[in-house]
Amino acid sequence: MGVCLQGGEFARKVKKFGKSEIVVGGMETQDEKILRAARILADTQTLMVFTGAGVSAESGFPTFRGKDGLWDQYEIQKMATPEGFVQDPAAVWEWYCWRRGLVLEGKPNPGHYAIAELERSFEDFLLATQNVDNLHRVAGNEKIVELHGNIFAEKCTRCDFRRWSEEIYTEPPHCPKCGALLRPDVVWFGEPLDPKDVERAWSFAERADTILVVGTSAVVYPAAQLPEIVHARGGRVIEVNLDSTPVTLIATVSIRGKSGEILPKIVEHFKAIS
């Protein structure tokens, strides 16, 4: 039934309802969607970017969920829960050090660099990521909330000691202050997010004009609420993902594709028109 509209005719079919653009009928090409995303950014003062594993998958990092995910249920229980750590801290540290090694050898991809470019383009900007791999920082992002922690952060299992370390350990490290075991400062299954991170991300979402959601299936609550918060206030939601997700239903524009290919194009158009 759909009628394929071209160029100007398509543009006339896009009507503005307040801050949201509703597309009336027609099939939009990927290039048209990219242009529309760029126009939304050009009309944005306060930008939030929300990323997940899909951004890093293109840097060659395995994702830990989904059909190509590395973990089976047994491994998740063992490697990413407080109980698993108590049972076998050496195995957990071996796993995290293996991942540290991957990250230290890896590089951000063009998607990471495009997001860093957006931070430089917006005074009022926040990146919230579910990734622990540090690649957004390597790419140049500084206004960042790492909702699930960082693979190079460590904290004591007994006292308040925390540190940054890029060491690859052969034995589980101990706290220099109290001698107890150190653990990776990441959020494991069954653990709550850090309330300070939640407050920073959620309060920013409450006032963001636009949220750009990249490479996340957006099914892990509470983080998946961020696009909903922006949408509920009439803000725009731009989604870039290989597959459709629950966010697609509320997205102002949803683009299927690799973030490393789509994001640089969006940013290029945005910079050309802003």
Ligand SMILES: [Zn+2]
């Ligand atoms: Zn300690």
